[in-house]
Amino acid sequence: MIQDRQLREKLVALNPSNPHILKSSAFLIFVADLKRTEKVAQHYDRAYQTEMSLDPLLTAVTDTALALENAVVATESLGLGCVVVGSLRRQIDQVATLLKLPDHMLPLAGLAIGKPITEMKVKPRLPQKVVVHYDTYQDYDYQAIEQYDQTMEAFAEARETKRWSVKFADYFAAEPNFLVDKFIQMKKIYQPNKKV
Ligand SMILES: Cc1cc2nc3c(=O)[nH]c(=O)nc-3n(C[C@H](O)[C@H](O)[C@H](O)COP(=O)(O)O)c2cc1C
Numbered sequence: 001m002i003q004d005r006q007l008r009e010k011l012v013a014l015n016p017s018n019p020h021i022l023k024s025s026a027f028l029i030f031v032a033d034l035k036r037t038e039k040v041a042q043h044y045d046r047a048y049q050t051e052m053s054l055d056p057l058l059t060a061v062t063d064t065a066l067a068l069e070n071a072v073v074a075t076e077s078l079g080l081g082c083v084v085v086g087s088l089r090r091q092i093d094q095v096a097t098l099l100k101l102p103d104h105m106l107p108l109a110g111l112a113i114g115k116p117i118t119e120m121k122v123k124p125r126l127p128q129k130v131v132v133h134y135d136t137y138q139d140y141d142y143q144a145i146e147q148y149d150q151t152m153e154a155f156a157e158a159r160e161t162k163r164w165s166v167k168f169a170d171y172f173a174a175e176p177n178f179l180v181d182k183f184i185q186m187k188k189i190y191q192p193n194k195k196v
Contacts, residue, residue: 002027010098011110014091020083024112029088029095030068032060034104034189050104051191057106057184064108075113081120085110092183103188124151 002008005022012022021027034050034057041048050056068084075082086109088095095107125131127144145165152164162170184190 002029007098011088011095014094015085015087018083018085018087018110018112020112020114021085021110024083024114025080026113028071028111028113029099030064030071030108030111031099031101032057032064032106032108032189034060034106035102038104051188051194053192054190057190060106061108068109068111071111071113075111080113081116082111082113085112089180090177092180093186096183096187101187105187106184106189121155121157123157124148124155 002011008022008027011027012019015021037050038048072082072084088107088110092107096105099107101107126148129138129140130144130148149163149165152160
């Protein structure tokens with residue numbers, strides 16, 4: 001939970017396209033924490049080899065995403081609104097420095113919580129066959145995605161400025177954020193090539 005206003009100002013200066021970092025009533029940052037279990041390992045004088053595999057990171061990220069989603073559900077159940085801020089990872093190293101995060105900790109996403117100023121309609125979801133598979137993967141025709149594009153066009157929400165499919169085609173055609181790759185090595189979260 002970021003209580004210090006100056007810290008929120010610094011975070012929004014890093015990420016000006018997300019003014020709700022500062023404007024919201026509360027701003028939380030969810031951090032995948034492999035430091036805590038390092039303390040446990042040290043207490044028992046055991047080896048701590050989390051950085052040799054991606055699996056511990058997947059566990060920590062899953063835990064953190066579950067906590068984030070629980071916070072979203074709690075927020076909504078109180079009649080409040082929230083925005084997940086994944087773009088914090090665009091400046092992951094500077095965010096970690098501001099939060100004084102030690103090694104083994106990865107800031108995953110922020111959550112801006114507040115009183116909604118507009119009533120948002122519930123967004124239509126992708127057709128079931130695109131997201132739910134019974135027993136085994138069932139391939140589907142691209143038509144199912146086109147159908148969703150049309151549903152979203154009919155939904156016509158102002159914040160949706162691009163076709164749903166074009167948004168993702170563009171997003172994954174752009175150069176990935178290698179800063180995260182560097183960060184997880186630098187912070188000893190994942191460094192498989194490290195000589196033991
Ligand atoms: C993992 C994740 C990261 C997101 N990152 C941002 C962000 O950095 N900035 C932002 O304004 N919204 C962000 N969002 C919010 C989405 O743009 C969208 O408004 C939100 O998921 C609500 O969508 P829904 O109507 O499908 O529930 C993020 C959402 C998710 C799930």
